[in-house]
Amino acid sequence: MLMRCLIFIFVSLLLGQAQAGVKVDEQLRLQELNSASQQRIDQLEQQRQAAAEQSQALLQQAQLLEQYNQHLSAMTAQQNQQSTQLEQDLQELQYSQQLALPMVHQLLSQLQNFVASDLPFLSQERQQRLTRLASLLDRADVSLAEKYRQVLEAYQIEMEYGETxxxxxxxxxxxxxxxxxxxxxxxxxxxxxxxxxxxxxxxxxxxxxxxxxxxxxxxxxxxxxxxxxxxxxxxxxxxxxxxxxxxx
Incomplete structure (x- = not known):
């Protein structure tokens, strides 16, 4: 009888230790699962933050690009306006030159007539000046302003003759x-x-x-x-x- 009791107690102890070992193993597995889950959660959080930061950066780039496009559009509109104004100015300048160039030719013609009817002093020098001016007015590489300036300079020289x-x-x-x-x-x-x-x-x-x-x-x-x-x-x-x- 005593022997049976001892055997029963020993078996009970063995079962208790076995069950305790099972619980420890389960707790270890749960801890491992929890640790893996936390790591996965941390990785997902890092990925979420990285994605959020990238999204914010892309949004800022999109805003900057929109501002640049608006600025570029304004510049393009201004350049188109300036180009239109420049074309109008060139047309007006060409029209002014069409009017002014005959006037310069007329000034030279009047000066030629004046010299021809004036006292015959320094005839060769004065005639060479008139010939040079006539050739100058026919040159396309000389601006209208320069032609006009040199004709006026010749007038000034002729005026000074009367004072000396x-x-x-x-x-x-x-x-x-x-x-x-x-x-x-x-x-x-x-x-x-x-x-x-x-x-x-x-x-x-x-x-x-x-x-x-x-x-x-x-x-x-x-x-x-x-x-x-x-x-x-x-x-x-x-x-x-x-x-x-x-x-x-």
């Missing part, structure tokens, strides 16, 4: 003489030996010989204007008759 006196050497009937210009009022010449001189008569298109007194005055005038040997003085030179009076 000048002496220079030049040819007359195949001989060298000294010329004296009194503004553009009178033109004289004197032989190199100083023995003879004359005054240009515009109405008759010829030279009028001067007497001895006028010839001496002319010598003094040439010395003042050309050689600068004497100080300016009052010149008692004869003047040509007014052309308007002769026409009447």
């Amino acid at each position: 006196i000048e002496a220079y050497s030049g040819a007359l009937n195949q001989q060298q003489v000294n010329y004296f210009r009194l503004g553009r009022t009178a033109l004289y010449y004197q032989s190199l030996n100083g023995q003879s001189s004359a005054l240009w008569q515009a109405d008759q298109q010829t030279w009028l010989a001067l007497d001895d007194a006028a010839n001496r005055e002319l010598s003094q005038a040439i010395a003042i204007a050309w050689q600068e040997q004497q100080a300016p003085a009052l010149l008692l030179l004869p003047l040509p008759a007014a052309k308007e009076a002769s026409d009447e």
Whole structure:
């Protein structure tokens, strides 16, 4: 009887230990499952955060791209407007040039007529200037503004002739003489030996010989204007008759 009791107790202890071992194994498996689940949850959370950050970055890029597109559209519209305005300005400029270029040609033609009817001083120099201007106006590589400037410059030179006196050497009937210009009022010449001189008569298109007194005055005038040997003085030179009076 005692033996049976001992066997029963021993068997009970063995069963209890077996059941306790089973519970420990189950707890270990549960802990492993919980740990794996937590790791998976952590990985999913990291992936979610990464996806959220990427989504936010893409959204910001989309916003920046939209702003850039709007800015680009505004720039394109402004450039189109400027291009249209530039085309209009070019058309107006071309029209202005079509009007202005004939005016410059007319200015040169008037200057040519004026020089042709003026006193015949510095004829070669003045004619070369007019010829150069005529050639300049026909050049396509020179701007209208430059053409206009040079024509006005020629006008300025001609205007200055009327405010100055000048002496220079030049040819007359195949001989060298000294010329004296009194503004553009009178033109004289004197032989190199100083023995003879004359005054240009515009109405008759010829030279009028001067007497001895006028010839001496002319010598003094040439010395003042050309050689600068004497100080300016009052010149008692004869003047040509007014052309308007002769026409009447």
